[in-house]
Amino acid sequence: MYDVQKLRETFPSTTVFKDHALMGMFRTAKIESFLRDWIIKRKAGVDGRINDIDELSRYVATIIPHRNEKERLEDEARSNGETRPFLAKINISFNPKTNQYNFEIPDLGFTYDNTIIEDYVWDRIKEELIGEAGGWGLIKLGYLPPEGVKRGRFTLLEYKNFCPYEINLDAYREARSKYEDTEEWMDVLLGAIDYDASGFESKGMLEQDVWLAKHTMLTRLLPFIQPRINLIELAPQQTGKSYIFGKIDKYGWLAGGGSLSRAKLFMDMRPGAKTRGLVTFADYVAVDEIKSIKFTNDKEMAGILKGYMEDGFVNVGGTRVEGEAGIIFLGNIDVEDMIPGRDMFQDLPEVFRDSALIQRIHGFVPGHNIHPISPDMIMDGWALNTEYFTEIMHLLRSPAESMRYRGLVEELVTVESQGEISNREKEAVMRLCTGYMKLFFPHADSELIKTPKFKMEFTKYCLNPAVAMQQTVLEQMKIINPNEFKNKYMASYYVR
Template sequence: MVVYKNLKESNYFSDLSIPSFLRDWIMQEYSDDKGNIDYEIVGKQIERLYPQKDEWLSIKDRIIQGNESVKILTRISVDIDISTNDITFSLPIYDLYNKLTLIEPWIWDKYKDELLVSKEIWGIVELGYLPPGDNKKDGKIILKSFQNFCPYEIDLEYYKEARKNFTIDEWIDVLLGAIDYNPLGYKDNIDKRTMLSRLLPFTEKRVNIVELAPKGTGKSYLFGRLSKYGWLASGGKMSRAKMFYDLQKKTTGLVGSYDYIAFDEVQTISFSDPSEMKGALKGYLESGECSVGDKKIVGKTGVILLGNIDMNDMDENCDMFRSLPRVFYESALIDRFHGFIAGWKIPRMNEDLKAQGWALNSEYFTDILHQLRDDLSYRAIVNELVIIPPQSDTRDVEAIKRLCTAYIKLFFPHVHQASDISMFDFMTYCLKPAIDMRTIIKRQLAIIDPIEFGKKGVPYLSMKDVHEKNN
């Protein structure tokens, strides 16, 4: 579950442009007990197992014309055709889709337990070719074997128990190492906790966040390369069909496959039909449901807006959202985002922030956060601890509770009941940060729509209130 990360001393893995969870697997496989890696061997293995997309044609030539069996490390998803009963697979990285593939029954019986773990899974796939037969069926690329690359087992209870051995400050440093950052590179605890706030959508379902930050603070890296359960949309066009449901293909979009969707450099993203997208987003951000045609889409995916902001605009009392695409610049839509991360509190990436030493395997850690999403006990603890003032706005209450629940899962996963966490810790590390994140959203709403939101506050819970309830 741990791996030696030497990211400050070596740019070897950053030059490979591979996700951090793949990097950690490679380091786990090819390092000794002291973390030393033979980079020559690693380079040859990566070249052999992880070909680039533009090498796919030569791979097909080897498989089809050369009748070779070829092994590659990639992402695979499987499907069962209702009409034909055929079991097929796709390799999205190489644009190989189901109509061109086949998994024969005896291969399926051998590997289906691993392949059915999730909708998509990473592993070493062995590919071969089944030529057209006498029945004139088309030739197919077939799966010959599969090896899951995960080098550990996920034991969520063990992780929760292990947390008891750390102080909160020590645990914050553990979390930073797990996402490839050196805790010694931060000037204070506030910077560290602001950085870790980016993980809230990883650990709680349907957490919707806006983050505006200067360039170079690592937004794209964390949301795009840390977890296999997230999707980073960088620029270009986004359609309702791709995000929610494609009526022509009759397939669910991104919200059915990922824990979060992050719109990177959101100012550069356009929508094929802005009004259509806005309508779908309003319903989905509110309740996790939306209608496309006669189809009702239900998802657990959080939506994240990531944007760069000029130094002169880093003021929550000014209109920071004016540079957002018009589809997002509407108070009714912004109100459905739970919180705001003040990204200017996160330092620009520098060499001192690169992880150096033993740390949690990033793949293992993001799998843990993914599993924590299904644990409902933490929300029950939040419901017990948080006192709601009279006449509180329902969206504010839900936003704060949702963020607070995510914070508890992140910082205090070992807590089983309300009495397991001190009121000081709950207030300092969970409730107050959640309120602060929601408050910025409310201030922006008051600027954008002063008539509707100018006089509305947010629920506030004092330390005295917490102690009184506890007693």
């Protein structure tokens, strides 16, 4: 476990006390981690604790309205001309048919059909909305009464992007440089996503198994920090998959089991709609419970997924749809099915048993390394603020940062093969290594990477896990399509 005093000194304004019982209350209220930490930061005393639970409950009820309060907000907007500011997730869409912007607030039931953003408001707030197609923010609604043939609609009066911290990547890198022990830094990152590193240690566990469990938990963050990383994780239940992808970050999207359409993922081509899909504005799209997922058109979806996962863009109805979102497939399987040589895709829908689709997955997350989540694994104490950390990861996805870290990886890693090297395989390993470097060594530079200690740690924390994740993908392709892949072998990857 990390040194708490050191953590608070290196991150003086971005730590928060994560009280075990209090976190349970927020989970019961279905409040995401990044919102929880923002609220705790505002309401906690100097000791980091919240003593007045009743006052906290009243504040939460005021700032984050429940879905059943839609009618109250509607009446407030209509009667008073505006609502009180509240926190919610908003999505924006331009309607070329009416030449207007509309918005939706899915959690409260406001839809594009009964909303509008007037031009004078759009001109004031568009800089906070363009590029993200919406997001979490402080919102104030108004009401526009019916006029002639136009029906009444709710208007967006104010929007302030939800980012309560001043984010400085250089300051973050400087703070990371204070941690000479990468093991301690790994524990800091676990605390940032609500896990207590000491809780991963069970009686009789080997030290290496504990390390693998912690490292695997953090591997799930690669799509948060590196653009267009495609992963699959098939693991036992209750290992925290849905929590990581659904509750930690406001920039990603967890699509639950059920039906999923091309329109939802890429673009809605209905006349007058032209609504951008999830991949165009989310950092990642995690498709949960893939055993039960149903696509509205399997053949169409398989083709479009392969195109997007390969190139980062597809053509839908003559429109080019681009995105930086990684595609993540999540599913539950028994531990017994996670042994070398076993077909781990055997119970999945046919669309996921296409070797051409699997080949576009960069890595297989070894979720079986993580034990079922127990109370001891939940953070209880001072930790890095989740909201701050997810903002850092989002900023590290920028093209400039990705080029910088990829350049360092290219300097470090050399590839050898007796035959032709697969470009997909090499790109997968290098992309995973780049994400890992951002996660574990954000302070890396051209001088640091030349040191023997760094090379050794990069091999352990970045290169070896990346190769293993791609190796598992190849093994599954050999099982599913032996005619094409049985004689395929990975190249060898070394640190120069």
